[in-house]
Structures are given as C-alpha cells and as structure tokens.
Amino acid sequence: MNQQTSQSGGEPIVRLSKLNKSFGTLHVLKDIDLSVTPGEVVVIIGASGSGKSTLIRCINGLEEFQQGELEVDGNPLKPHGKATKALQKIRTEVGMVFQQFNLFPHLSVLDNVTLAPMKVRGWSREDATETAERLLERVGISDQAAKFPTQLSGGQQQRVALARALAMEPRLMLFDEPTSALDPEMIGEVLDAMRELANEGMTMLIVTHEMGFAREVADRVIFIHKGEIAEEGPPETIFDSPQAEPTRNFLSRVLKH
Numbered sequence: 001m002n003q004q005t006s007q008s009g010g011e012p013i014v015r016l017s018k019l020n021k022s023f024g025t026l027h028v029l030k031d032i033d034l035s036v037t038p039g040e041v042v043v044i045i046g047a048s049g050s051g052k053s054t055l056i057r058c059i060n061g062l063e064e065f066q067q068g069e070l071e072v073d074g075n076p077l078k079p080h081g082k083a084t085k086a087l088q089k090i091r092t093e094v095g096m097v098f099q100q101f102n103l104f105p106h107l108s109v110l111d112n113v114t115l116a117p118m119k120v121r122g123w124s125r126e127d128a129t130e131t132a133e134r135l136l137e138r139v140g141i142s143d144q145a146a147k148f149p150t151q152l153s154g155g156q157q158q159r160v161a162l163a164r165a166l167a168m169e170p171r172l173m174l175f176d177e178p179t180s181a182l183d184p185e186m187i188g189e190v191l192d193a194m195r196e197l198a199n200e201g202m203t204m205l206i207v208t209h210e211m212g213f214a215r216e217v218a219d220r221v222i223f224i225h226k227g228e229i230a231e232e233g234p235p236e237t238i239f240d241s242p243q244a245e246p247t248r249n250f251l252s253r254v255l256k257h
C-alpha cells in the first residue's frame with residue numbers, strides 16, 4: 001500500500017472515457033472508463049485474453065483505439081491517433097516494463113540505462129551515468145553494470161528494465177505481467193523493487209497474476225472481464241467479498257492454486 005498518501009490525489013494522470021478498441025472484428029476493450037490519480041497504485045487483474053495488455057498498450061500509445069477519450073498527464077490521444085506531439089510526450093513521460101525484458105542485447109547494462117536519457121532527454125553522458133549508477137544501486141544490481149543482458153538472470157534483467165524505465169524520470173509506470181516470464185525464485189526480487197517504488201509514491205498501473213502482491217500493494221484493484229471493467233475497488237473488497245459473478249469465478253480459480 002502506498003505510504004505517501006499525502007502525495008496522492010489531484011488531477012488524474014491517466015483518464016480514459018468510453019474507450020473502445022478492436023482488432024478487426026474482435027472487440028477487445030468496451031467502454032472503458034478509468035482514472036488514475038498521482039501516487040495511486042492500480043492493479044489490473046482478469047483472465048487470459050480479457051484485454052489487460054491491450055489496455056496498458058493503449059495508454060502508452062503502443063496500440064491505437066477506435067473510440068473514446070484517453071489523456072495521459074494532460075496529453076490527449078485521439079482515436080486512430082498516430083504520430084502526434086501528444087503521443088511523443090506520453091512516450092517520454094510513461095515508463096513501461098514488459099513481460100519480456102526487451103533490453104538491448106548489444107549494450108551493457110549501464111548503456112541500456114543511459115541510452116534514453118542521453119538520446120531523448122539530451123543529458124550528458126556524465127549525468128546519465130550518474131543517474132544510471134544510482135538506479136542500478138537502488139534495484140540492487142550495481143555490481144552488474146558492465147555485463148551484457150544475456151549474462152544476467154531473468155530477475156536481474158527485469159530489474160535493469162525497471163532502472164531503464166526510471167532513468168527517464170517517468171510520471172507514470174506501466175507494468176505488463178513483469179514477473180510472468182521469470183523462474184519462481186526470481187519473482188520476489190522484482191516484486192520487492194516494485195513494492196519499494198510504490199512506497200516511494202510512484203503512480204503505477206500494473207497488470208499481474210500475482211494476487212498476493214496485488215492485495216498488498218494496490219490502492220485499487222480492477223477486474224476486467226471480456227474487455228469490460230466488471231468490478232473495481234480496494235483489494236480487501238475485491239479479494240474478500242467480490243460482488244460480480246465473473247470476479248468470484250475468476251478468483252476461485254486462481255486462488256485455488
């Protein structure tokens with residue numbers, strides 16, 4: 001749970017209204033309304049194929065949508081919007097951590113983290129390196145800075161991906177199943193780094209199948225069913241007394257394991 005609640009609130013960083021997204025004839029997101037306020041940690045849960053990744057990817061402008069409104073930190077994205085100024089701004093203000101770590105294999109850990117601040121923000125190598133070293137220290141892998149991604153474990157690579165996203169000083173962090181490609185013993189180290197970030201007041205929107213983590217860290221849990229928000233609320237309500245039948249069915253399936 002976010003401990004810096006005094007920082008929470010204010011104008012939403014993310015605002016979606018009646019957002020609709022289809023792939024051809026497949027209607028994947030249906031009239032999604034969602035606001036995320038500064039400092040809030042929102043966890044999205046739902047069955048495979050329910051539209052969670054697509055939602056996250058729309059917010060980052062990686063997928064275009066067909067109808068509705070979407071605004072990230074005051075930057076409006078239009079339906080079918082492609083290379084707009086707002087989209088460029090969103091890309092620089094939103095950090096994203098994917099299921100696959102997506103590191104640049106030919107660059108060292110340090111260079112993976114310094115690249116975007118130098119290229120996109122125009123920082124000097126010295127400033128970018130100083131920031132990168134601090135972030136690598138923070139996620140517990142400063143001793144790996146000179147290595148290449150393939151020399152690292154999955155958990156270490158994902159922590160580099162987190163440091164790389166944070167190096168751009170994002171206003172919002174999006175996570176799309178950041179631990180599902182990891183061996184079980186490495187999941188904890190990535191969740192620990194995310195937990196710390198949440199405690200520091202970062203605004204986070206997280207898709208995960210880690211229900212224990214969701215319960216502990218989320219300010220709000222959203223359950224998506226077949227492209228619609230079926231239910232949302234504080235974690236204790238969603239997990240202990242879900243109201244909607246699809247939520248109950250889903251949780252009874254996943255919590256059994």
Ligand SMILES: Nc1ncnc2c1ncn2[C@@H]1O[C@H](COP(=O)(O)OP(=O)(O)OP(=O)(O)O)[C@@H](O)[C@H]1O
Pocket residue numbers: 023026028046047048049050051052053054055
């Ligand atoms: N690029 C695409 N082209 C066509 N269909 C797609 C594309 N991306 C996703 N889909 C379809 O959209 C639906 C929602 O997919 P999405 O990946 O958003 O679900 P999800 O809830 O994130 O699932 P999972 O938990 O398995 O990752 C699925 O039916 C999927 O097959």
